[in-house]
Amino acid sequence: MNKDIATPVRTNEILKKHGFAFKKSLGQNFLIDPNVLRNIVSHAGLTKQTGVIEIGPGIGALTEHLARGAGKVVAFEIDNRLLPVLEDTLSPYDNITVIHQDILKVDLLQVMEEHFADYDDVVVVANLPYYVTTPIIMKFLLDKVPISGMIIMMQKEVADRITAKPGTKAYGSLSIAIQYYMDADVAMIVPKTVFIPQPNVESAVLRLIRKEELPAEVIDESFLFEVSRGSFVQRRKTIFNNLQSSLQNGKLRKEEILKALERASIDPTRRGETLSIKEFALLSNELYGEFF
Numbered sequence: 001m002n003k004d005i006a007t008p009v010r011t012n013e014i015l016k017k018h019g020f021a022f023k024k025s026l027g028q029n030f031l032i033d034p035n036v037l038r039n040i041v042s043h044a045g046l047t048k049q050t051g052v053i054e055i056g057p058g059i060g061a062l063t064e065h066l067a068r069g070a071g072k073v074v075a076f077e078i079d080n081r082l083l084p085v086l087e088d089t090l091s092p093y094d095n096i097t098v099i100h101q102d103i104l105k106v107d108l109l110q111v112m113e114e115h116f117a118d119y120d121d122v123v124v125v126a127n128l129p130y131y132v133t134t135p136i137i138m139k140f141l142l143d144k145v146p147i148s149g150m151i152i153m154m155q156k157e158v159a160d161r162i163t164a165k166p167g168t169k170a171y172g173s174l175s176i177a178i179q180y181y182m183d184a185d186v187a188m189i190v191p192k193t194v195f196i197p198q199p200n201v202e203s204a205v206l207r208l209i210r211k212e213e214l215p216a217e218v219i220d221e222s223f224l225f226e227v228s229r230g231s232f233v234q235r236r237k238t239i240f241n242n243l244q245s246s247l248q249n250g251k252l253r254k255e256e257i258l259k260a261l262e263r264a265s266i267d268p269t270r271r272g273e274t275l276s277i278k279e280f281a282l283l284s285n286e287l288y289g290e291f292f
């Protein structure tokens with residue numbers, strides 16, 4: 001087996017050889033602990049029939065571990081300075097394709113067709129750039145990319161919000177948007193010391209597994225997310241007050257909101273944080289009926 005990229009000594013050698021300087025604005029915090037990498041990959045359940053999409057390979061620390069376990073890895077890197085580095089570090093592997101592109105601009109359905117048509121199962125595994133964690137996850141979910149799950153490193157605080165349950169402080173529109181599609185749990189907490197440079201915050205690896213069945217049928221998913229966002233604008237306010245001021249710029253009349261809440265059997269004095277995803281789905285369908 002090839003020598004791991006992710007040791008402090010080898011990583012520093014690679015950075016020096018290529019004269020690479022980190023760009024903070026691209027969320028460049030590279031992993032330098034092979035045990036953490038093995039642990040991340042163990043949660044992905046890879047086999048040679050698995051395809052992997054990686055976001056931000058950096059110098060290839062995680063990419064090589066993925067290539068050892070999976071059939072094929074397609075990695076998207078935005079920073080063109082890393083392309084020659086990756087060509088060098090990943091040269092021992094023949095099942096990796098590195099694509100120089102901003103993941104937010106990628107046509108993911110086309111990627112699935114072009115690269116993974118022969119694979120039973122495709123997963124996303126990544127140590128995400130923290131400045132775009134949520135847009136990246138939401139892109140995969142809203143574009144309906146047929147992946148079975150995601151194993152992704154992010155700020156612990158964001159992972160806590162994504163996995164939060166109703167009735168907790170961290171529960172909010174992000175928990176709802178993601179848990180509508182995926183079962184979410186924190187697979188491991190990761191200290192700052194396993195990165196170079198060290199981030200300012202603690203990190204966590206989030207495991208998302210596609211739900212076999214959605215919690216409820218909704219007429220319009222983007223409207224469900226608008227309703228849930230609107231319900232948390234001021235956490236201390238009731239759901240009725242929040243919806244009245246925030247929904248579609250306050251265009252819906254009081255009586256219409258109250259009617260929708262009643263039909264969804266939701267007491268208007270409750271706070272958004274007490275509603276389950278199913279209740280939000282019911283409410284959004286009733287409000288949709290009043291609106292459109």
Ligand code: SAM
Pocket residue numbers: 026027028029030031032055056057058059060061062063076077078079082101102103104126127128129130132
């Ligand atoms: N995977 C490497 C590791 O674990 O050591 C690097 C992870 S580092 C946290 C994030 C990586 O994402 C960097 O290489 C950065 O250049 C890249 N990146 C940042 N924004 C990106 C984007 N929008 N699309 C693709 N890659 C991006």
